[in-house]
Amino acid sequence: MTADRGSPPVREIGVALLGLGNVGAGVVKLLEDNAAAIGARLGGRLVVRAIAVRAPGKKKRLVEVDPALLTKDIAGAIARPDVDIVCELIGGDGEAKDAVMAAIAAGKHVVTANKLLLARHGTEVFAAAERHGVDVYYEAAVCGGVPIIRVLREGLASDRVEQFHGIVNGTSNYILTAMAAGGRAFADVLAEAQRLGYAEADPTLDVGGGDAAHKLAILCGLCFGATIDADAIHCDAISELDAVDFAYAAKFGYVIKPVVIGRDHPRGIEARVHPALVPAGWLLAGVTGAKNAVAVDSYALGPSMYYGAGAGMMPTAMAVVSDLIEISRNLRAQLTGVAPTRRHRALARRPLLPMAEIRSRYFLRFSVADKPGVLGQLTTILGAHDVSIEQVVQEAPGDGNRPAQVFVITHEAREGDVAAALGKIGALPATLAAPRLIRIVV
Amino acid sequence: MTADRGSPPVREIGVALLGLGNVGAGVVKLLEDNAAAIGARLGGRLVVRAIAVRAPGKKKRLVEVDPALLTKDIAGAIARPDVDIVCELIGGDGEAKDAVMAAIAAGKHVVTANKLLLARHGTEVFAAAERHGVDVYYEAAVCGGVPIIRVLREGLASDRVEQFHGIVNGTSNYILTAMAAGGRAFADVLAEAQRLGYAEADPTLDVGGGDAAHKLAILCGLCFGATIDADAIHCDAISELDAVDFAYAAKFGYVIKPVVIGRDHPRGIEARVHPALVPAGWLLAGVTGAKNAVAVDSYALGPSMYYGAGAGMMPTAMAVVSDLIEISRNLRAQLTGVAPTRRHRALARRPLLPMAEIRSRYFLRFSVADKPGVLGQLTTILGAHDVSIEQVVQEAPGDGNRPAQVFVITHEAREGDVAAALGKIGALPATLAAPRLIRIVV
Numbered sequence: 001m002t003a004d005r006g007s008p009p010v011r012e013i014g015v016a017l018l019g020l021g022n023v024g025a026g027v028v029k030l031l032e033d034n035a036a037a038i039g040a041r042l043g044g045r046l047v048v049r050a051i052a053v054r055a056p057g058k059k060k061r062l063v064e065v066d067p068a069l070l071t072k073d074i075a076g077a078i079a080r081p082d083v084d085i086v087c088e089l090i091g092g093d094g095e096a097k098d099a100v101m102a103a104i105a106a107g108k109h110v111v112t113a114n115k116l117l118l119a120r121h122g123t124e125v126f127a128a129a130e131r132h133g134v135d136v137y138y139e140a141a142v143c144g145g146v147p148i149i150r151v152l153r154e155g156l157a158s159d160r161v162e163q164f165h166g167i168v169n170g171t172s173n174y175i176l177t178a179m180a181a182g183g184r185a186f187a188d189v190l191a192e193a194q195r196l197g198y199a200e201a202d203p204t205l206d207v208g209g210g211d212a213a214h215k216l217a218i219l220c221g222l223c224f225g226a227t228i229d230a231d232a233i234h235c236d237a238i239s240e241l242d243a244v245d246f247a248y249a250a251k252f253g254y255v256i257k258p259v260v261i262g263r264d265h266p267r268g269i270e271a272r273v274h275p276a277l278v279p280a281g282w283l284l285a286g287v288t289g290a291k292n293a294v295a296v297d298s299y300a301l302g303p304s305m306y307y308g309a310g311a312g313m314m315p316t317a318m319a320v321v322s323d324l325i326e327i328s329r330n331l332r333a334q335l336t337g338v339a340p341t342r343r344h345r346a347l348a349r350r351p352l353l354p355m356a357e358i359r360s361r362y363f364l365r366f367s368v369a370d371k372p373g374v375l376g377q378l379t380t381i382l383g384a385h386d387v388s389i390e391q392v393v394q395e396a397p398g399d400g401n402r403p404a405q406v407f408v409i410t411h412e413a414r415e416g417d418v419a420a421a422l423g424k425i426g427a428l429p430a431t432l433a434a435p436r437l438i439r440i441v442v
Numbered sequence: 443m444t445a446d447r448g449s450p451p452v453r454e455i456g457v458a459l460l461g462l463g464n465v466g467a468g469v470v471k472l473l474e475d476n477a478a479a480i481g482a483r484l485g486g487r488l489v490v491r492a493i494a495v496r497a498p499g500k501k502k503r504l505v506e507v508d509p510a511l512l513t514k515d516i517a518g519a520i521a522r523p524d525v526d527i528v529c530e531l532i533g534g535d536g537e538a539k540d541a542v543m544a545a546i547a548a549g550k551h552v553v554t555a556n557k558l559l560l561a562r563h564g565t566e567v568f569a570a571a572e573r574h575g576v577d578v579y580y581e582a583a584v585c586g587g588v589p590i591i592r593v594l595r596e597g598l599a600s601d602r603v604e605q606f607h608g609i610v611n612g613t614s615n616y617i618l619t620a621m622a623a624g625g626r627a628f629a630d631v632l633a634e635a636q637r638l639g640y641a642e643a644d645p646t647l648d649v650g651g652g653d654a655a656h657k658l659a660i661l662c663g664l665c666f667g668a669t670i671d672a673d674a675i676h677c678d679a680i681s682e683l684d685a686v687d688f689a690y691a692a693k694f695g696y697v698i699k700p701v702v703i704g705r706d707h708p709r710g711i712e713a714r715v716h717p718a719l720v721p722a723g724w725l726l727a728g729v730t731g732a733k734n735a736v737a738v739d740s741y742a743l744g745p746s747m748y749y750g751a752g753a754g755m756m757p758t759a760m761a762v763v764s765d766l767i768e769i770s771r772n773l774r775a776q777l778t779g780v781a782p783t784r785r786h787r788a789l790a791r792r793p794l795l796p797m798a799e800i801r802s803r804y805f806l807r808f809s810v811a812d813k814p815g816v817l818g819q820l821t822t823i824l825g826a827h828d829v830s831i832e833q834v835v836q837e838a839p840g841d842g843n844r845p846a847q848v849f850v851i852t853h854e855a856r857e858g859d860v861a862a863a864l865g866k867i868g869a870l871p872a873t874l875a876a877p878r879l880i881r882i883v884v
Binding site: 026033034041147150155157159225281283286300307309315322 | 482581592599601723740764
């Protein structure tokens with residue numbers, strides 16, 4: 001046995017930070033604020049040896065750091081012999097990917113919060129890590145500070161995940177929570193979120209589902225051992241939702257949430273990102289504001305849920321530093337480079353299940369001419385496509401001028417059938433606007 | 443570096459099961475049902491070599507096992523040279539403690555679901571494990587399958603837990619959920635729970651809070667690095683609750699839940715077990731039926747919550763087998779005996795904060811004579827003891843015969859002051875029954 005026992009001498013573990021934005025500054029701050037507790041748990045010290053930034057001369061930073069640590073030289077920071085762990089907080093898959101691959105090749109362990117990198121290039125990154133005998137940890141890449149990666153990789157190691165539902169984009173959840181509470185329009189709430197710093201100036205990645213899709217791909221890897229094409233995941237933006245959708249969802253007993261859903265089918269992985277009606281009694285429906293959660297259904301444990309801050313300086317930094325601690329513990333125990341074999345399942349490339357083949361319940365909204373027989377036409381077309389109706393509500397002003405609104409909750413149906421029915425209904429002379437579809441989680 | 447790389451030969455890890463009750467049977471079943479997935483994650487095989495039971499000849503078991511594995515000889519099962527890990531599922535701190543200490547002394551790693559053993563003798567058990575260079579894992583001891591131990595030990599390793607609220611006894615939560623939903627009496631629901639197998643024939647440990655106190659002591663160790671006297675933790679039984687408490691809690695916007703609370707104070711650890719009013723909007727209030735959850739507030743992450751099945755054959759077995767996998771991974775990586783130094787904080791013996799010194803908000807119920815001036819007497823006494831009132835509702839039948847009920851929600855107050863005030867109010871001639879106190883989580 002090689003583990004050091006008793007009271008090993010205090011050792012310093014050297015860290016190179018790549019990036020000193022929000023999360024990087026949080027890492028520096030947390031290492032200082034919790035130094036005593038971290039030292040006690042680690043029996044050693046995590047020391048930042050270098051911080052690679054774009055402009056080392058910049059005066060105004062989120063956290064005070066020794067200017068001597070700052071450098072533009074990413075390669076130099078990685079190569080320092082006193083650096084054991086490289087912490088990549090640059091983001092994206094350009095410079096960040098080069099840096100991660102260089103660190104691995106140099107035999108340095110890697111901690112990253114980069115969901116895009118792992119969603120697109122995870123197989124390549126982990127294969128390189130295994131070849132070079134180093135560890136890659138990425139707890140902060142999904143749900144920020146919520147330790148969902150450890151939970152799935154270790155806590156549920158003996159279980160078999162059947163499906164999961166997640167709220168993994170805080171910006172979207174903030175917006176939908178505010179829309180539901182105030183009966184407000186999307187654009188209005190988005191503008192407010194941007195003012196408050198909850199949404200980026202270009203909110204596309206958040207509200208369009210791209211950010212959530214990257215996290216979903218990583219979760220599918222952990223849950224189903226599957227590598228899927230992250231960029232091909234079906235995403236519906238939340239920007240199409242109207243206040244009336246929230247009002248009627250509530251009448252039917254649902255809350256609209258920005259969800260990701262993953263399921264393993266023999267013919268492929270069902271993975272999708274879209275707003276969905278969640279039963280108001282579910283815990284997931286109570287996840288409000290910018291908070292994240294993942295609800296997992298697994299064979300032995302049954303339903304379980306993991307909830308917390310999915311973004312933000314200190315929560316994300318917490319996940320990064322917990323990864324640094326884990327690697328440091330392994331380093332102190334002279335155990336490293338086993339993460340690939342100890343921690344990861346072999347991933348198999350799997351196809352995505354085509355959206356036409358998924359099964360769901362649906363909330364449908366039709367804007368139609370307020371005339372006799374129209375409701376009959378709608379329901380006949382739905383029935384002809386094997387879409388059976390659980391509840392229907394018609395709101396007809398009755399003055400013959402304004403459109404009637406028809407709201408339908410369906411039983412479980414095949415998405416391809418629903419789409420075909422909506423196509424036919426959309427082409428009816430009585431239909432005044434494109435039919436709206438929101439999926440219901442079941 | 444000592445880790446085996448590439449494709450190490452498949453190795454068998456030998457396990458001795460002590461006990462083949464509900465959880466033991468679940469372990470056997472899960473190892474069979476998920477054999478392929480477990481093998482893939484482990485790159486090896488977990489093999490049960492011996493099962494120690496009270497009556498090896500017994501015919502009817504929850505799961506079919508090879509009769510050759512069954513033995514009465516606990517010491518013999520532990521001593522087998524082909525056993526690497528001893529899985530203690532006997533419970534209690536008699537025979538089970540002897541077995542765990544014997545396994546550790548024999549250099550065997552231990553997985554246990556025994557909360558009582560760890561709550562009472564954790565310091566001794568972990569010290570022995572460190573001395574003998576073996577690991578002791580106990581994920582199943584708290585909240586069954588919910589991986590709360592891993593979350594606190596690893597996921598939040600860089601954070602500082604400030605307080606936590608937990609629902610850690612499924613039987614109590616089942617009973618209070620049913621009482622709240624149906625306006626039913628405690629005894630009625632308990633009898634039903636016993637018929638359905640949710641409650642033991644002797645429910646004292648569950649409904650009296652003893653079981654929760656053991657789990658609370660373990661959580662305080664993980665969160666605060668504190669060893670506390672588990673048997674001295676303040677417990678209020680849920681059996682004192684009346685249907686009227688649930689009704690008025692709901693009117694004030696609360697749900698009554700069986701909670702444990704842990705907080706670190708300079709002068710001691712605040713640790714208590716009692717039913718409490720939880721704001722209806724909190725996620726914890728939505729944890730219903732026999733489910734468990736722990737809501738943690740920590741410095742960097744802020745609020746987070748972990749939810750799932752806290753008991754039951756398969757959920758508990760899942761936690762046990764995940765621990766077996768973790769130790770097996772370490773064994774395969776030739777890394778064992780580092781759990782004490784890698785995984786545990788040094789625990790310091792800390793005093794419990796006396797209940798008189800805790801601060802809380804309170805829900806108070808008084809049964810008093812329906813006469814003028816009585817409400818004034820109550821509120822005057824409360825005010826004289828620094829207990830200020832947030833809301834008060836009086837239900838007076840007005841016929842001068844039946845008692846009036848007074849319901850009070852207080853602002854935060856010191857428990858010693860509240861107790862003194864209730865003592866005085868209880869002694870008033872107008873008071874017809876002992877005043878009732880239920881704490882409110884804030």
